[in-house]
Amino acid sequence: MKEIVIKTDRLSKRFGDFIAVNEISFEVQKGEIFGFLGANGAGKTTAMRMLCGLSIPSSGTAEIAGFEVYKQAEQIKRNIGYMSQKFSLYEDLTVSENISFFAGIYGLTNREIKEKGEALVEQLGLEKETKKLVGSLPLGWKQKLSFSVAVLHEPKIVFLDEPTGGVDPVTRRQFWDLIYEASAKGITIFVTTHYMDEAEYCDRISIMVDGRIAALDSPSKLKTQFKAGTMDEVFYQLARGAKRGD
Amino acid sequence: MKQFVNFVRKEFFHVMRDRKTLLILFGMPVAQILIFGFALTNEVKNSKLIVFDQAKDPASQELIAKIEASRYFEVERSVMNEQQMEAVFRQGEIKMAIVFPAGFNSGLLHEHHAQVQVIADASDPNTANMLSNYLSAIVMDYQSTRSKSLVLPYRIVPEVRMLYNPQLKGAPNFVPGVMALVLMLVCVMMTAISIVKEKETGTMEVLLVSPFKPILVIISKTVPYLILSLVNVASILLLSVFVLELPVNGSVLLLFGESVLFIITCLTVGIFISVKTDSQQVAMLISLMGMLLPTVLFSGFMFPIENMPYPLQLFSNVVPAKWFYIIVKSIMIKGLGFEAIWKETLILAGITVVLLVISLKSFKIRLS
Amino acid sequence: MRTIRFLLQKEFRQIFRNRAILLLIGVMPVMQLLILPLAANYEVKNINLSVVDHDHSGYAQKLVAKVTASGYFKLRGYGASFKEELKKIESDEADLILEIPEGFERNLIREDQQQLFIAVNAINGVKANLGGAYLTSIIKNFNEEIRIELLPPGRFNPGPVIEIIASNWYNPLMEYRFYMVPGILAILVTMIGGFLSALNIVKEKEFGTIEQINVTPIKKHHFILGKLIPFWVLGNIVFSLGLLVAWLIYGIIPIGSLLVLYGFLAVYLLAILGFGLLISTFCDTQQQAMFIMFFFMMVFILMGGLFTSIDSMPDWAKLVSRFNPVSYLIEVMRMVILKGSGWRDIWPQFGIITLFAVVLNAYAVINYKKTN
Numbered sequence: 001m002k003e004i005v006i007k008t009d010r011l012s013k014r015f016g017d018f019i020a021v022n023e024i025s026f027e028v029q030k031g032e033i034f035g036f037l038g039a040n041g042a043g044k045t046t047a048m049r050m051l052c053g054l055s056i057p058s059s060g061t062a063e064i065a066g067f068e069v070y071k072q073a074e075q076i077k078r079n080i081g082y083m084s085q086k087f088s089l090y091e092d093l094t095v096s097e098n099i100s101f102f103a104g105i106y107g108l109t110n111r112e113i114k115e116k117g118e119a120l121v122e123q124l125g126l127e128k129e130t131k132k133l134v135g136s137l138p139l140g141w142k143q144k145l146s147f148s149v150a151v152l153h154e155p156k157i158v159f160l161d162e163p164t165g166g167v168d169p170v171t172r173r174q175f176w177d178l179i180y181e182a183s184a185k186g187i188t189i190f191v192t193t194h195y196m197d198e199a200e201y202c203d204r205i206s207i208m209v210d211g212r213i214a215a216l217d218s219p220s221k222l223k224t225q226f227k228a229g230t231m232d233e234v235f236y237q238l239a240r241g242a243k244r245g246d
Numbered sequence: 247m248k249q250f251v252n253f254v255r256k257e258f259f260h261v262m263r264d265r266k267t268l269l270i271l272f273g274m275p276v277a278q279i280l281i282f283g284f285a286l287t288n289e290v291k292n293s294k295l296i297v298f299d300q301a302k303d304p305a306s307q308e309l310i311a312k313i314e315a316s317r318y319f320e321v322e323r324s325v326m327n328e329q330q331m332e333a334v335f336r337q338g339e340i341k342m343a344i345v346f347p348a349g350f351n352s353g354l355l356h357e358h359h360a361q362v363q364v365i366a367d368a369s370d371p372n373t374a375n376m377l378s379n380y381l382s383a384i385v386m387d388y389q390s391t392r393s394k395s396l397v398l399p400y401r402i403v404p405e406v407r408m409l410y411n412p413q414l415k416g417a418p419n420f421v422p423g424v425m426a427l428v429l430m431l432v433c434v435m436m437t438a439i440s441i442v443k444e445k446e447t448g449t450m451e452v453l454l455v456s457p458f459k460p461i462l463v464i465i466s467k468t469v470p471y472l473i474l475s476l477v478n479v480a481s482i483l484l485l486s487v488f489v490l491e492l493p494v495n496g497s498v499l500l501l502f503g504e505s506v507l508f509i510i511t512c513l514t515v516g517i518f519i520s521v522k523t524d525s526q527q528v529a530m531l532i533s534l535m536g537m538l539l540p541t542v543l544f545s546g547f548m549f550p551i552e553n554m555p556y557p558l559q560l561f562s563n564v565v566p567a568k569w570f571y572i573i574v575k576s577i578m579i580k581g582l583g584f585e586a587i588w589k590e591t592l593i594l595a596g597i598t599v600v601l602l603v604i605s606l607k608s609f610k611i612r613l614s
Numbered sequence: 615m616r617t618i619r620f621l622l623q624k625e626f627r628q629i630f631r632n633r634a635i636l637l638l639i640g641v642m643p644v645m646q647l648l649i650l651p652l653a654a655n656y657e658v659k660n661i662n663l664s665v666v667d668h669d670h671s672g673y674a675q676k677l678v679a680k681v682t683a684s685g686y687f688k689l690r691g692y693g694a695s696f697k698e699e700l701k702k703i704e705s706d707e708a709d710l711i712l713e714i715p716e717g718f719e720r721n722l723i724r725e726d727q728q729q730l731f732i733a734v735n736a737i738n739g740v741k742a743n744l745g746g747a748y749l750t751s752i753i754k755n756f757n758e759e760i761r762i763e764l765l766p767p768g769r770f771n772p773g774p775v776i777e778i779i780a781s782n783w784y785n786p787l788m789e790y791r792f793y794m795v796p797g798i799l800a801i802l803v804t805m806i807g808g809f810l811s812a813l814n815i816v817k818e819k820e821f822g823t824i825e826q827i828n829v830t831p832i833k834k835h836h837f838i839l840g841k842l843i844p845f846w847v848l849g850n851i852v853f854s855l856g857l858l859v860a861w862l863i864y865g866i867i868p869i870g871s872l873l874v875l876y877g878f879l880a881v882y883l884l885a886i887l888g889f890g891l892l893i894s895t896f897c898d899t900q901q902q903a904m905f906i907m908f909f910f911m912m913v914f915i916l917m918g919g920l921f922t923s924i925d926s927m928p929d930w931a932k933l934v935s936r937f938n939p940v941s942y943l944i945e946v947m948r949m950v951i952l953k954g955s956g957w958r959d960i961w962p963q964f965g966i967i968t969l970f971a972v973v974l975n976a977y978a979v980i981n982y983k984k985t986n
Contacts, residue, residue: 264899264902266897266906267901267902267905270905270906270908270909273909274912277909277912278912278916281916281931284930285928285931286916286917286922286927290923291926292925292926293925293926294925335783335784335953336949336953336954336955336956336959337949337955337959338953338955341925354776358775359775359776360775361776361779362776362777363778363779363780364778365781365782366780366783367783367953368784368785368786368788369784369785369952369953370793370923371785371788371789371792371793372790374782374788376744378782379747382780385776385778386776388776389775400722400723400726400727400760400761400764400765401726401728401757402728402729402753402756402760403727403728403729403730404729404730404732404749404753405730405731405732406732406733406734406746406750407732407734408734408736408742408746409733409734409735410735410736410737412736418736418737419737419738419739431908435905436901439904440901443899525634526900526901527634528633530634530900530904531634531637531638535641539645548654548921549654550741552662553655553659553660554652554653554655555652558649572706579737580704582704586705
């Protein structure tokens with residue numbers, strides 16, 4: 001039996017009268033690449049923020065890496081990595097300064113910081129850029145760096161919120177190579193995206209519509225279920241019925 | 247024209263939506279008027295005084311009672327020796343000490359002469375000066391009550407009339423200053439920061455590629471601040487008339503006209519700063535140090551320009567707020583008409599034109 | 615502890631890479647300390663005087679000569695009509711008009727009494743008050759002289775005389791700068807500390823980096839400490855720079871102990887930085903934080919007793935100034951630097967400012983939400 005690392009039960013978030021996330025229940029296994037899809041405003045980001053301990057749920061339960069979100073938010077934070085929609089490294093720090101800062105606050109020892117930092121830089125081919133300010137790098141590199149920093153402390157789960165927005169297809173491909181590598185190390189990937197080709201890369205995907213999970217399965221099974229040739233069509237069939245959006 | 251109105255409306259939404267900033271913008275003049283109007287006075291009263299009475303005779307007691315009765319002093323306590331006196335001064339509360347030597351009364355009775363020592367905490371020289379004057383006046387007064395001769399011959403009686411401000415309030419001096427300061431703040435700082443913010447977040451590019459002249463984009467950003475500023479002018483005038491009871495002696499229309507001129511000056515400065523800078527923090531710093539500080543320093547409402555060294559006096563002439571301050575003071579307090587302030591108006595207009603030309607030029611350079 | 619080290623390292627790197635901050639630290643102290651004391655000179659002198667002399671007598675001329683010789687007044691006009699000279703007041707060329715009526719000398723001798731008219735531009739109350747007082751006291755002296763001149767000796771017995779010996783402690787030359795510089799130093803550290811700390815967390819919010827921090831296991835108080843310490847160090851540096859400038863340019867050396875000065879400053883900085891951080895936890899944009907901070911700074915500085923003494927404020931304003939941390943720093947600065955006050959003299963202020971520091975920082979930590 002596989003280890004379950006994310007488990008939610010009727011997890012909800014209300015803002016006044018508005019129900020952003022409406023009783024979602026699902027499980028994610030260790031090492032899985034879990035795609036979290038939905039139109040704009042479907043509630044993806046809110047749901048993800050609850051799982052990361054950034055937002056307190058209104059009702060329902062969720063367990064992340066064996067800790068529950070209400071009381072053990074700080075333990076959860078030790079075991080996850082996070083990369084937000086907005087690029088979130090410090091633009092006014094250099095590549096190596098960013099690496100050692102984030103590694104440091106996750107409690108890595110100086111030796112670990114040095115070794116892992118060097119490995120990371122080498123993997124991304126950034127050897128010449130370590131002393132450059134992150135703000136001066138092209139967006140694609142920033143995104144890759146941001147991801148590598150998010151998994152540097154070897155979290156159990158890494159949450160990625162639309163990580164590849166605005167980058168070119170080649171870089172996106174390279175970015176997914178990084179994701180596969182992390183997944184192979186046993187890190188669970190929880191990723192939201194708008195790109196349907198990326199959805200195909202996931203082991204399983206869920207599609208949110210109006211705050212609820214409308215479908216959840218592997219891409220191929222979903223395609224059969226909805227009698228669709230591509231994930232695009234699956235998504236379109238589901239999203240068409242949505243009442244809210246932007 | 248319709249496009250322009252559209253743009254202006256968008257800017258209004260931005261401004262109106264940020265409630266916290268809006269609150270500050272309208273709260274600022276109110277707070278300033280209240281503080282300047284009621285909290286800050288140069289009048290000295292109830293200053294704490296200590297007595298070192300070595301005489302302890304009827305004369306010294308009488309004089310102490312007289313000091314106690316005046317509204318300027320509160321006799322805090324008596325000290326027994328010099329060391330105690332010093333210790334009390336160091337604690338900071340006491341501003342003044344009076345020392346009676348032994349035999350004060352008998353000196354007055356038999357030798358027609360006695361001494362008192364008056365010690366002021368001169369770390370604050372102006373207060374020390376005023377308190378010394380008041381205390382001397384009380385002593386003099388006491389002296390003349392002891393004097394036998396009644397009416398002096400050959401009296402010169404000065405009759406002092408206080409023009410414009412008979413009660414010597416602070417308000418007439420600072421209301422025009424607050425006006426200059428608030429307008430400066432709203433127009434320069436807000437405009438500069440809000441334009442730079444669009445640059446920082448990248449939305450400026452979107453506006454600049456729209457089929458709309460770039461300069462109109464910029465102008466439309468300034469319109470809400472122009473209107474906000476006029477509202478502020480009105481609220482300052484209302485507060486000063488109804489709360490401070492300081493009427494507008496001249497023409498209100500003229501006052502608003504001149505305010506519009508000054509607002510345009512400030513907006514131009516704001517635009518200039520925004521063209522030259524790329525981050526909000528830098529824009530803020532430049533408007534703070536480059537405009538706000540000079541306004542406070544050199545407009546003449548807080549610091550007397552005539553006491554400054556000559557180079558600074560000379561510099562004050564290029565500070566727009568100085569001229570606006572003179573204009574407002576002339577219209578509002580002295581009730582003068584345009585014929586008295588046309589020179590200042592011309593100077594202000596001249597400064598505005600120069601600034602406008604410079605910022606338009608740098609704006610064009612920036613675009614190409 | 616290690617977390618804090620990494621946070622500090624990051625903050626310092628960012629600070630030293632920020633042009634705006636370096637500009638602020640470098641230019642502000644010099645600007646303020648060089649220009650403000652020169653500009654903020656409230657000594658009332660050089661009062662512009664206009665004389666309207668309808669008498670043209672010897673006494674009238676003597677009086678005018680005495681007034682101009684006093685050093686307080688500058689003769690700006692000597693005209694024949696009050697109306698003409700009033701125009702000078704309207705255009706700010708003159709502050710004061712002394713009108714000597716026709717028959718001044720004759721009436722004084724024949725009728726024992728004669729009036730003089732003084733009109734003062736009272737828009738600036740202080741200047742008017744002092745100017746008027748100076749002029750009347752000069753006239754009074756002139757009066758005495760005339761009396762002695764006119765009266766045969768012995769006919770007039772002035773009665774007992776109380777001689778007043780005045781001494782001015784702590785600042786015998788009555789230099790206004792000595793009073794201003796310690797106050798300006800206080801304002802300086804307050805502004806730098808307050809603005810920088812207020813903008814800091816908000817900037818992370820605006821750029822989105824705060825999200826990244828919030829998902830890490832950093833503790834709230836670690837994060838706040840990481841923000842506090844760098845600005846605390848900066849505040850101390852700016853203050854030391856200011857002290858140096860005060861010594862080099864104005865020759866002001868603290869009479870009291872430096873230990874007391876820095877001890878008080880250390881706690882004060884914590885208080886004002888905590889206040890800045892508190893504001894930044896309330897705001898979403900730098901613009902907001904800037905304006906809110908600006909508002910408080912303005913109130914704090916105006917009501918802090920830098921320009922006008924707190925003693926003469928009305929009761930409600932005195933009450934407000936008790937909640938104004940800046941007023942305590944200004945007071946202590948002046949006490950220690952000018953009067954040499956020690957721990958025993960400043961402990962009440964020290965206690966209050968400690969309370970400020972604790973409350974403001976605790977509030978900031980509580981109000982900084984990692985979750986919503």
